[in-house]
Amino acid sequence: MGFAEELPVYASKVQQTIEPISRKIQDFQQSAGNLTNDVHPTKKVPEVRLQESPTWPDYLVRGIGSVWGALIIAGVVPFLTFFMLCTKDQMAIRMDGLFGSKIDAARFITNLNQMIRGFVAVATLSSAT
Numbered sequence: 001m002g003f004a005e006e007l008p009v010y011a012s013k014v015q016q017t018i019e020p021i022s023r024k025i026q027d028f029q030q031s032a033g034n035l036t037n038d039v040h041p042t043k044k045v046p047e048v049r050l051q052e053s054p055t056w057p058d059y060l061v062r063g064i065g066s067v068w069g070a071l072i073i074a075g076v077v078p079f080l081t082f083f084m085l086c087t088k089d090q091m092a093i094r095m096d097g098l099f100g101s102k103i104d105a106a107r108f109i110t111n112l113n114q115m116i117r118g119f120v121a122v123a124t125l126s127s128a129t
Contacts, residue, residue, distance in 0.1 A: 092109065095109065
């Protein structure tokens with residue numbers, strides 16, 4: 001009974017003790033509310049980078065790769081071309097033997113030569129533009 005009679009006294013003492021803390025909490029909440037109202041979220045804009053179009057030396061370097069690759073190509077292509085030119089008569093005879101009477105080997109080689117020249121010319125012109 002005594003505790004029930006003294007309960008309002010204890011409650012007022014607890015309220016007086018908690019009042020400064022609750023006041024600080026309310027002030028903090030109000031200042032935080034002011035901060036969130038002042039802050040405007042920024043929209044992220046995607047970054048756009050323009051790339052320069054590659055020049056023909058870039059394509060050449062990309063195609064060759066490394067310096068070693070360029071040296072190998074520079075050494076092997078003339079070597080193979082030399083031997084192909086030295087043995088062109090034997091190649092014509094072998095082509096005749098391979099195709100026999102079905103195809104005229106001399107005309108086939110001439111047509112193939114024209115097609116390769118045309119391909120190289122078109123590839124050169126299209127890569128230059």
